[in-house]
Amino acid sequence: MIKSSNYHTSFSFLDSFDFKLFDKVLFDQEFLQKERIKSLEYFRENSLPTPKVEEWKYFDLGKISKLDFSQSRKIKKEDKNLLINDLPNYGPRVVIINGEFCSNYSNISSLHGKVDFHNFLSSDMPIKQVNLNYIKESLSSNTDSLKSINLAFAKDIFVLVIKEGCILEQPIEFINISKSSGDNVCVNPRLIIISEEKSESTVIETCISYSKNYLWSNHVTDIVLQKKSKLKHCKFQNEGLKTFHTSKTKIKQLTASEYNYYLFNNGSLQSRNEINSELQGSNSVCDISGCYFISEDQHSDILVDVQHLASSCESNQKFYGAADCNAKGVFQGKIHVGEGTLNSKADQISRGIILSNDSQIFAKPELNILAEDVKCTHGVSIGELDEEAIFYLRSRGIPEKEAKEMLIYSFILDTLNEFNSKNIVKIFSELIEREISKKFVLS
Amino acid sequence: MDSINNYRLEIKDLVVKVEDKLILNGLTLSMNKGETHAIMGPNGSGKSTLSNILAGKSGYDVVSGSINFCGNDLLLMSPEERAVLGVFLSFQYPLEIPGITIINFLKTAYNSLLKARGKDEISASDFLKLIRDKQRILEISDEMTRRNLNVSFSGGEKKRMEMLQMLLLDPYLTILDETDSGLDVDALKSVSNAINLLRSKNKFILVITHYQRLLNYVIPDYVHILYKGKIIKTGNKQLALDIEKNGYSGITEAA
Numbered sequence: 001m002i003k004s005s006n007y008h009t010s011f012s013f014l015d016s017f018d019f020k021l022f023d024k025v026l027f028d029q030e031f032l033q034k035e036r037i038k039s040l041e042y043f044r045e046n047s048l049p050t051p052k053v054e055e056w057k058y059f060d061l062g063k064i065s066k067l068d069f070s071q072s073r074k075i076k077k078e079d080k081n082l083l084i085n086d087l088p089n090y091g092p093r094v095v096i097i098n099g100e101f102c103s104n105y106s107n108i109s110s111l112h113g114k115v116d117f118h119n120f121l122s123s124d125m126p127i128k129q130v131n132l133n134y135i136k137e138s139l140s141s142n143t144d145s146l147k148s149i150n151l152a153f154a155k156d157i158f159v160l161v162i163k164e165g166c167i168l169e170q171p172i173e174f175i176n177i178s179k180s181s182g183d184n185v186c187v188n189p190r191l192i193i194i195s196e197e198k199s200e201s202t203v204i205e206t207c208i209s210y211s212k213n214y215l216w217s218n219h220v221t222d223i224v225l226q227k228k229s230k231l232k233h234c235k236f237q238n239e240g241l242k243t244f245h246t247s248k249t250k251i252k253q254l255t256a257s258e259y260n261y262y263l264f265n266n267g268s269l270q271s272r273n274e275i276n277s278e279l280q281g282s283n284s285v286c287d288i289s290g291c292y293f294i295s296e297d298q299h300s301d302i303l304v305d306v307q308h309l310a311s312s313c314e315s316n317q318k319f320y321g322a323a324d325c326n327a328k329g330v331f332q333g334k335i336h337v338g339e340g341t342l343n344s345k346a347d348q349i350s351r352g353i354i355l356s357n358d359s360q361i362f363a364k365p366e367l368n369i370l371a372e373d374v375k376c377t378h379g380v381s382i383g384e385l386d387e388e389a390i391f392y393l394r395s396r397g398i399p400e401k402e403a404k405e406m407l408i409y410s411f412i413l414d415t416l417n418e419f420n421s422k423n424i425v426k427i428f429s430e431l432i433e434r435e436i437s438k439k440f441v442l443s
Numbered sequence: 444m445d446s447i448n449n450y451r452l453e454i455k456d457l458v459v460k461v462e463d464k465l466i467l468n469g470l471t472l473s474m475n476k477g478e479t480h481a482i483m484g485p486n487g488s489g490k491s492t493l494s495n496i497l498a499g500k501s502g503y504d505v506v507s508g509s510i511n512f513c514g515n516d517l518l519l520m521s522p523e524e525r526a527v528l529g530v531f532l533s534f535q536y537p538l539e540i541p542g543i544t545i546i547n548f549l550k551t552a553y554n555s556l557l558k559a560r561g562k563d564e565i566s567a568s569d570f571l572k573l574i575r576d577k578q579r580i581l582e583i584s585d586e587m588t589r590r591n592l593n594v595s596f597s598g599g600e601k602k603r604m605e606m607l608q609m610l611l612l613d614p615y616l617t618i619l620d621e622t623d624s625g626l627d628v629d630a631l632k633s634v635s636n637a638i639n640l641l642r643s644k645n646k647f648i649l650v651i652t653h654y655q656r657l658l659n660y661v662i663p664d665y666v667h668i669l670y671k672g673k674i675i676k677t678g679n680k681q682l683a684l685d686i687e688k689n690g691y692s693g694i695t696e697a698a
């Protein structure tokens with residue numbers, strides 16, 4: 001019997017659970033099978049949470065729960081070519097279509113020796129024991145509806161290992177393409193990133209979708225940063241307006257590691273991005289920032305949860321957004337500083353620009369400070385574009401729409417200010433500039 | 444419409460309110476091409492309001508009156524359309540805009556005007572040459588133009604930045620709202636220099652100031668006294684000297 005705080009759902013994909021999917025993989029099959037089945041059962045019993053569950057207060061899975069979703073079917077080669085041809089190409093990349101690895105379009109051979117990439121279904125490389133332990137932890141079933149669906153219905157499992165001491169200059173791109181043609185489709189990409197000791201790398205995730213019907217892309221990404229490693233992790237969420245996007249990113253940081261996350265959330269009808277970082281080792285730095293552009297009936301919900309569980313760690317959360325038409329944006333930022341930790345520093349700021357009468361932006365900081373030696377700041381500001389500034393630019397001959405675009409751009413750009421990678425700043429500032437003029441009406 | 448109109452700025456009986464407060468109360472002023480007029484007047488008399496109305500700022504209730512500039516009904520035009528006509532306001536309080544560099548801002552503004560006038564955009568290298576030329580006149584360094592627009596600029600630096608914009612955009616009608624306030628002696632000279640450069644090109648220049656000192660360099664053809672939203676006296680450069688010496692009381696009492 002499903003609890004009253006949960007929705008009833010009747011997704012057809014539940015009846016197409018593939019018992020044999022991972023039968024031939026090198027990984028501990030029995031373990032994986034057990035966890036997948038447990039996940040399936042958990043979801044059958046619990047389904048999806050409603051807004052009565054505190055965590056889901058601002059994001060209603062009701063629309064998703066009322067639709068029926070199937071698993072994706074194989075996509076023809078010609079169609080794949082079409083999907084991939086006009087993608088940007090920054091360098092080494094992994095292309096994933098509907099959760100399945102596309103080896104023909106992926107190329108990370110230039111990183112040979114520095115990076116191991118496994119996809120469970122076809123990889124035959126052995127995995128180190130320490131990494132296996134971490135992977136098992138990630139693939140354990142738990143009491144989370146979305147993670148359960150993902151584990152039970154992931155079409156493959158991807159593991160990226162950046163090897164000890166390796167410093168990668170070029171970003172590695174993960175392109176997640178979702179496509180539906182006939183039925184509504186649910187796609188469940190699952191990625192594990194292991195950043196080994198003293199390695200330094202950049203990963204860019206791009207999410208795009210093409211669909212006539214509804215699509216639900218439900219991502220799970222688990223990341224571990226081992227001692228003294230650095231990872232810059234960026235995500236460009238640019239799925240279409242018939243797509244629901246739910247995503248859980250969990251980061252574990254060991255001693256003196258440095259994690260920088262940047263999200264540009266631009267797509268989907270409804271999107272929920274959860275980023276949860278546990279600072280488990282002292283002297284670590286965690287920087288989680290980003291921006292969102294929403295218009296029409298879009299809803300963007302970003303939930304960041306940073307947990308200071310060790311001393312002398314520094315965290316920073318910074319999210320700005322712009323909302324037009326009937327769109328709704330939510331930022332929930334949690335900071336937890338654990339008992340007994342010393343010398344913690346945690347900052348959080350969220351800002352928003354409302355571009356129409358009917359758009360809304362909410363921000364909800366949540367501080368849970370259980371230690372004394374803490375420097376913590378947080379701030380929220382939500383308002384409209386500055387009329388005086390618009391007039392100043394227009395009085396110099398810049399047309400109204402362009403003046404507003406310039407002001408939004410300059411406002412949003414602040415979220416990239418502290419991102420310490422020229423390459424990423426360039427890629428994202430260009431994306432942001434391009435999307436502003438496409439997205440907002442501004443007149 | 445008489446042809447002379449094409450070379451005139453004609454403000455007639457302008458009545459302006461903000462939230463039911465009367466700010467301009469039947470202001471009339473006309474200028475011919477090539478003339479430089481100064482407006483002086485006590486704090487709160489409506490000088491900046493007049494400037495803003497000329498440049499097209501919204502939020503004012505224009506109750507009656509008209510503004511004709513060279514045959515164009517200014518009140519019907521957007522700020523950017525006025526800029527295309529050649530209207531330029533040097534702001535009393537220039538805005539700080541983080542995230543927009545001066546050099547990008549200037550290039551965007553310059554190209555917007557070219558585009559609206561049906562001309563091709565300027566190349567990056569030609570633009571750099573052009574702007575460096577203007578920077579030299581005002582002694583503004585490249586370091587400064589790479590900074591964000593007016594952010595953390597001193598009062599005087601902001602005013603010099605307004606003058607750089609003026610020289611670059613080469614306006615037909617320039618309104619200088621207390622551009623001289625807060626300038627040191629040397630900056631005052633280079634700013635006056637910039638204004639006189641424009642002046643020599645036969646344009647309309649309206650200088651709003653509280654002090655005589657700018658008018659020693661930029662010698663006005665006419666001086667108007669604005670008081671309670673009305674021009675109450677018009678004279679030549681001697682009028683500014685009288686005000687400097689005696690204040691407004693003699694004039695306002697008569698009015």
Ligand SMILES: Nc1ncnc2c1ncn2[C@@H]1O[C@H](COP(=O)(O)OP(=O)(O)OP(=O)(O)O)[C@@H](O)[C@H]1O
Pocket residue numbers: 461462464466484485486487488489490491492493535
């Ligand atoms: N938006 C507004 N709302 C309310 N009052 C306003 C507004 N704008 C101007 N005023 C009022 O109108 C009057 C004229 O203001 P204005 O700024 O034009 O004066 P000014 O002559 O430029 O003064 P100063 O010499 O101090 O610069 C003042 O009393 C001012 O308070």
Ligand SMILES: [Mg+2]
Pocket residue numbers: 490491492535620
């Ligand atoms: Mg003023």
